[in-house]
Amino acid sequence: MNADERSVGARGRNDLVIEEGGAMRSDDGGGLLDLAYIRSILWRERFVLVACIAVALVLGVIATLLTTPEYRAYASIQIEETGGQIVEGQDIDPEVRPNDILVFMATLTQVIESQSMALAVVDELQLDQDQSFIGDSLPERYTTLPEDQRAALRRKIAAEKLSDNVMPEPVDRTRVMRIGYKSEDQALTARVANAYVESLLLSELQRGSEVNSYAREILLEQIEQVRESLQEAESEAIEYARNNGIVGQPISSSRSASSGGDAGGGSEPVGTAQTISGTNLVTVNETYAAARIRRIEAEQRWLAVRDMAPMQVPEVQSNPVVQGLIAQKSEIERRLNELRERYREDYPEVAQLRAQLTSIDRNIASIANDVKSVIRDEYRIAQRQENGLLEELNSVSDSAIEEQSRRVQFNILNRDVTALQDQLDSLLNRFNQISSAANIDSSRLSSLDPAQVPNGAYSPNLFANLLIALLLGTGLGVGLTIMRQIFDDRVRSPRDVETKLGVPLLGSIPFTEGEPLQSVSEPHSHVAEAYSALRVAIDFTLGRKSHPVLQVTSSSPSEGKSITSIALASDYARAGRRVLLVDTDLRKPSLGKSLRTPDDDSERGFMNVLSKDAPIENEMLVNTIENLDVLPLGPLPPNPVQLLSSDLLPKFIERYRHSYDIIILDTAPVIGLADSPIVSHHVDATLFVVEANRAHYGQAKAAMRRLLDVGANVIGGVLTKYRPLEAGDSYSYSYSYYAYGTPTALEQKANARK
Known part of the structure; x- marks a missing residue:
């Protein structure tokens, strides 16, 4: 180039x-921007950054020295896992579940910061009468008002001051809530924090008592309504069974057997009355199933031995009589062989032994044919039994099908009766539990640690103020540096x-x-x-x-x-x-x-x-x-x-x-x-x-x-x-x-x- x-x-x-x-x-x-560029800016503007940070730290120290000290005291409460809520469809003592604890903590925080809670603490400590607490907050134009209006105004001012300074703080991953109060009065902080805990526990007890009383009234009304509905349902079910000839165990007995029949394993579901036709159908069906199994087994045995020679049938070979005859035959054959070595066939004893062998062979063949005939007869008997039970099953099934259309409506009525009985039992159990626990403390809250008078002020905090000043000074220095770089x-x-x-x-x-x-x-x-x-x-x-x-x-x-x-x-x-x-x-x-x-x-x-x-x-x-x-x-x-x-x-x-x-x-x-x-x-x-x-x-x-x-x-x-x-x-x-x-x-x- x-x-x-x-x-x-x-x-x-x-x-x-x-x-x-x-x-x-x-x-x-x-x-x-890259790292080298940022590093160069910081190096060039190091004096500006150091000056801004130094000035901010000095101002932070001065502000700390000029700030009036404030004190803070904390009391803590514990949230129990169970309480006294009565809600339809829930248990008598529902838990504050883990997935609901955050919502409950947030609700409790709002309750503590509420105006009503502040008024309760004001009344308990009589802070509206404490001029040092209220100070000069009451405007001069209200001095001419009647005493009752001025008292209400002082009470409102004291409650607002409490609400502004109370500090509810949930403790993470626990069921503990800390209630703090900050003030320039060292002793007042502990008094107010403990008063908040007492007021909160008292309001929780009152709420539990009101809930129990209201729950008993509601449950009594529901019990009477369910009783009337149950009587009508039972009468209607019995009348329908009488008119349609449905004979079975009573509804209450059927329900009891069902509720306690798990051990037996043979009960029907709740609300079903077992009739005679139904029982016969079940019995015949079970008997037919067993007969069918026996027929299949006998048929398979017969098919297995039908084409075999009688002596090859396993039952013949394992027959003790046949085995004895075979052993006897073997002994005679041995003796016959010994005689044949010394004598001719016309020897009398040889002829006698040959006659015995012929007789034994006829006996063995007769027994083998009899065993095979028995297997065939067993198959034919099982087949006839199966056919007979099938005819009976068809007859019973027809009768049960005719009755089934009548039992459908009866089962519906029976289930309604059972459902009402269960509902009545549940309401009675709930009412008994509420009545038993009416005088028991059902509060979900309990005091954990009372507040103590603080030993020292928490504000101003020199370290925190210096840290804030450092951050502000750094931010100011960075801002000035950026401005300088923009115009440079x-x-x-x-x-x-x-x-x-x-x-x-x-x-x-x-x-x-x-x-x-x-x-x-x-x-x-x-x-x-x-x-x-x-x-x-x-x-x-x-x-x-x-x-x-x-x-x-x-x-x-x-x-x-x-x-x-x-x-x-x-x-x-x-x-x-x-x-x-x-x-x-x-x-x-x-x-x-x-x-x-x-x-x-x-x-x-x-x-x-x-x-x-x-x-x-x-x-x-x-x-x-x-x-x-x-x-x-x-x-x-x-x-x-x-x-x-x-x-x-x-x-x-x-x-x-x-x-x-x-x-x-x-x-x-x-x-x-x-x-x-x-x-x-x-x-x-x-x-x-x-x-x-x-x-x-x-x-x-x-x-x-x-x-x-x-x-x-x-x-x-x-x-x-x-x-x-x-x-x-x-x-x-x-x-x-x-x-x-x-x-x-x-x-x-x-x-x-x-």
Whole structure:
């Protein structure tokens, strides 16, 4: 990329910044604020923050000393798990359930803060008669009222004062409520807190008594109504059973059996009268089911042995008689085999044994056939029994179905009777419980700890006031810091040069204490290393431009452009390049003052070469470093703009361009002057110098716009006097590499300065 392309790119970026109004943004598109930015603000505004916090703490101490002490005493009550509520459908002693405790605590808080509770405490302690408590709260215009009206007014004022200072505080995760009272009277706090507890417990007892009395009256009315309804329902059910021939156990017996029949496991639900038809149907159905099971078992046995030989039937093989005959046959066969070895078949004893074997085989076959016949007969009997029971079941079912239509209405009546009986029993039990507990304390509240006279004041609290003052002071300091930052548009970090001005950053020069030229002359100092990095960046930016002419300028005076020009020229010279450094600031030159030795002639300089065509060798400063020629300004010209607008400067540049490797022109600031824009026409590149923490964004942007509007090739910017902490960076991180390779020498110089 050549210099012209880089210039176009710089102009494009600058135009973008101008269109966006100069909004701060990071290179990666981040937002306005980041940790480094916040850290830089806090560091820059540390004195404002410390001053605001210190003033707030002092005011907090003063306010604590001037505040009248206040005392506070607490009494506590406990909320029991059961109470005396009587609600239809609930138990006699319902719990204050865990999911309702918060609502109950909130309700209790409102009760404690109520006007009626405050009036009860006023009456108990007679605070309306205590002039020290009421004070001068009674207006003078009410002094002419009758005594009873003034007494009511004093009572109201005392109650309002109590309501304003009572402090009910539920204790988290417990059933405990603390009741506190604050006052300037140390003893009064405990008296009022205990009086609130007593009044609250008394009101709870009165409420419980009223609830019990009201509940008994309501329950008596309900009992009479249910009794009348039960009598009518029983009469109607009995009359319906008589008219429809439904015979079964009485309704009360059926209900009793059902309620206590769980142990037996055979009772019907409450309200059902079991009839004879129903009982027969159940019995026949159970008998038929058992007969069906027996038939299936017998059928399966017969199917299993039907196609078997009689001797293969398991029942035959396990028959004891058959087993005995088989054993007898085996013995005869053994004897027969022994005789056959000695005698012939016609031997009488052999013939006898053969006859016995034939008889035993016939007996075994007869028994096997009989066993198989028994299995077949059992199956046929079971089948006939099943068929007979099925006919009986069908007959009983028809009878039960006919009766069922009549029993539907009876069951409805029966269930109504049972429901009314249950309701009457429940009401009677409830009434008995209320009557038994009528004289028992049914309060849900009980006193836990009485209030004690406080030993010391709780207000003012020095620690709390200082903490509040610290927070307020910090908030005020942060607010002032934000306001200052809103109206502060100074360039502080290297990132600001690129994002705000739209030009590449070629280098950042750290701030140094003392004489800047001394730091520049030290080859391994932070400043010298930074300028060396700047020189390398300029070389890369200029590329292969031969014998370039570089202009160094800034938006306003004293931003470090002259020091930058000297440092760059010196670094180029040390690198073996022939350098011409020219002071072209025709308004307030500084190169001569910075580099001139006491014995130099102050009249020598650039103006003599430019206007009088004097030899340049005679106008240069003496005793400069090797390869560096410095041409100071010389006498101030009367008409700088006309002089620079002439062709003298272009001719000067063309005459000496090829005599030097690089020419550096230290020009005047841009703002308010036309010198630098004019010079930028005749140079190859312009370096824009911005002083950190001093150059304003608007001013620097206006200067950059003037240069770009006249076609200047602004190759980049350099940030001078850079303070990392004020920009949000770590100083050690930013500059530790500048001293790379020479820590010992730098430490010695630092120690020498100390």
